[in-house]
Amino acid sequence: MLLQKRRLLHLVVLIGISAQLISAGSLHWGNRPFEERLEHAKRILRESPLIDGHNDVAMDIRSVVQNRLEEFPFDQNLTEIEPWASRMACNTDLPRLRAGLLGGQFWSAFVPCSSQYKNAASQTLEQIDVIHRLVKKYPDDLQFVDSADDILAAHANGKIASMIGVEGGHSMDASLGVLRTFYNAGVRYMTITHSCNTPWGDTAGMEDTPEFDGLSPWGKSVIGEMNRLGMFVDLAHVSAQTMRDALEVSVAPVIFSHSNARGVCDVHRNVPDDVLLRLRENGGVIMVNFFPAYLSDDPNSANISSVVEHINYIRDLIGEDYVGIGSDFNGVPFFPIGLEDVSKYPHLFAELLLDEERWNDESLKKLAGLNLIRAFREMEKVRDDLSGMSPFDEPIPREDIVDHLDCVNEWPKPKEL
Ligand SMILES: *[C@@H]1O[C@H](CO)[C@@H](O)[C@H](O)[C@H]1NC(C)=O
Numbered sequence: 116m117l118l119q120k121r122r123l124l125h126l127v128v129l130i131g132i133s134a135q136l137i138s139a140g141s142l143h144w145g146n147r148p149f150e151e152r153l154e155h156a157k158r159i160l161r162e163s164p165l166i167d168g169h170n171d172v173a174m175d176i177r178s179v180v181q182n183r184l185e186e187f188p189f190d191q192n193l194t195e196i197e198p199w200a201s202r203m204a205c206n207t208d209l210p211r212l213r214a215g216l217l218g219g220q221f222w223s224a225f226v227p228c229s230s231q232y233k234n235a236a237s238q239t240l241e242q243i244d245v246i247h248r249l250v251k252k253y254p255d256d257l258q259f260v261d262s263a264d265d266i267l268a269a270h271a272n273g274k275i276a277s278m279i280g281v282e283g284g285h286s287m288d289a290s291l292g293v294l295r296t297f298y299n300a301g302v303r304y305m306t307i308t309h310s311c312n313t314p315w316g317d318t319a320g321m322e323d324t325p326e327f328d329g330l331s332p333w334g335k336s337v338i339g340e341m342n343r344l345g346m347f348v349d350l351a352h353v354s355a356q357t358m359r360d361a362l363e364v365s366v367a368p369v370i371f372s373h374s375n376a377r378g379v380c381d382v383h384r385n386v387p388d389d390v391l392l393r394l395r396e397n398g399g400v401i402m403v404n405f406f407p408a409y410l411s412d413d414p415n416s417a418n419i420s421s422v423v424e425h426i427n428y429i430r431d432l433i434g435e436d437y438v439g440i441g442s443d444f445n446g447v448p449f450f451p452i453g454l455e456d457v458s459k460y461p462h463l464f465a466e467l468l469l470d471e472e473r474w475n476d477e478s479l480k481k482l483a484g485l486n487l488i489r490a491f492r493e494m495e496k497v498r499d500d501l502s503g504m505s506p507f508d509e510p511i512p513r514e515d516i517v518d519h520l521d522c523v524n525e526w527p528k529p530k531e532l
């Protein structure tokens with residue numbers, strides 16, 4: 116009798132252990148209730164960093180408090196503090212980043228196209244400066260990084276790996292010296308255009324009236340210089356022909372820091388299939404944007420499923436190794452139902468866990484950040500391979516900017532100095 120009881124106990128313990136094993140592994144998440152999937156999604160993001168390609172909170176710090184950080188309580192829940200709470204895009208603060216288990220962020224150093232040919236470069240340096248100051252102010256939560264290995268080190272250290280991307284080629288003022296200075300200030304991607312053409316490349320919004328039909332010859336050498344430096348070429352916002360030209364020229368993986376698939380939502384900001392196929396050859400990553408207008412023809416009803424649709428479309432077309440996340444939080448006024456702010460990333464992964472045909476723990480870790488880290492390493496290898504090359508120092512041809520020279524102080528001739 117005693118023996119039988121012991122056997123029964125043994126059996127019960129064994130069943131308990133195997134149930135635990137099943138729930139800890141990646142078996143049959145599709146059958147599990149939401150709360151269990153959410154917990155598992157969080158476990159995945161604790162083990163491996165979620166890296167977001169684009170967040171515009173630095174733009175808000177400038178526009179609301181002119182970069183006075185003492186007036187920006189990033190360690191508070193900003194949905195409870197004015198003037199932040201009333202803003203349309205109040206998506207990001209440290210408590211919510213922690214709740215969302217973000218592991219790495221490219222903070223955007225964005226200045227508007229209206230500053231082109233004016234003070235774009237100095238405003239961009241101010242945005243780079245405010246991001247550095249923000250990271251320094253919150254050392255328990257943020258750690259500045261500028262390499263692939265350091266993203267993993269920061270994550271292992273419990274910090275959000277903080278990187279800088281410059282959003283728009285207008286920021287470099289058609290000057291390779293400015294581009295190199297951005298690199299030296301820690302910038303690790305530059306978007307080739309924002310919503311204006313630069314004097315060397317075409318933007319997506321003006322595809323019907325291209326100036327260069329993609330990149331000018333000098334624009335192509337900017338791509339080469341970025342490869343030499345080890346700065347990602349970001350093809351969000353550029354015209355489809357600029358995407359193709361850059362992919363033709365770049366010897367390093369490129370990124371789309373916040374872009375979606377035209378095959379799902381046919382708008383100019385999204386990426387055509389032929390470019391996605393070339394991205395696979397290039398080894399780059401497209402980081403999927405959450406802006407409803409780029410997700411769905413019916414933006415008002417965009418929800419987590421709309422983001423999943425883009426992720427799955429890209430995965431089915433080019434595979435699971437070239438897709439990532441690039442929310443654009445704080446950059447646009449609306450977000451999908453269920454993905455309203457940075458605390459909600461795990462909800463997206465909990466939704467993907469339902470789809471066991473496509474996703475398991477390993478592939479979700481790639482989507483979250485390992486794909487970006489892999490591309491980052493390959494870019495760094497190209498930089499190292501090119502380390503014997505001299506910096507490219509040919510100024511932009513005068514005829515390419517002659518229409519805009521009115522506010523340029525030309526370098527005096529030697530005898531006038
Ligand atoms: C932030 O505040 C809002 C409104 O009070 C609340 O719903 C949300 O749970 C809070 N988030 C965190 C991470 O504290």
Ligand SMILES: *[C@@H]1O[C@H](CO)[C@@H](O)[C@H](O)[C@H]1NC(C)=O
Binds near residue numbers: 418
């Ligand atoms: C998103 O909305 C569609 C209907 O528009 C619905 O079928 C789907 O279940 C929703 N997705 C989620 C995750 O709620």
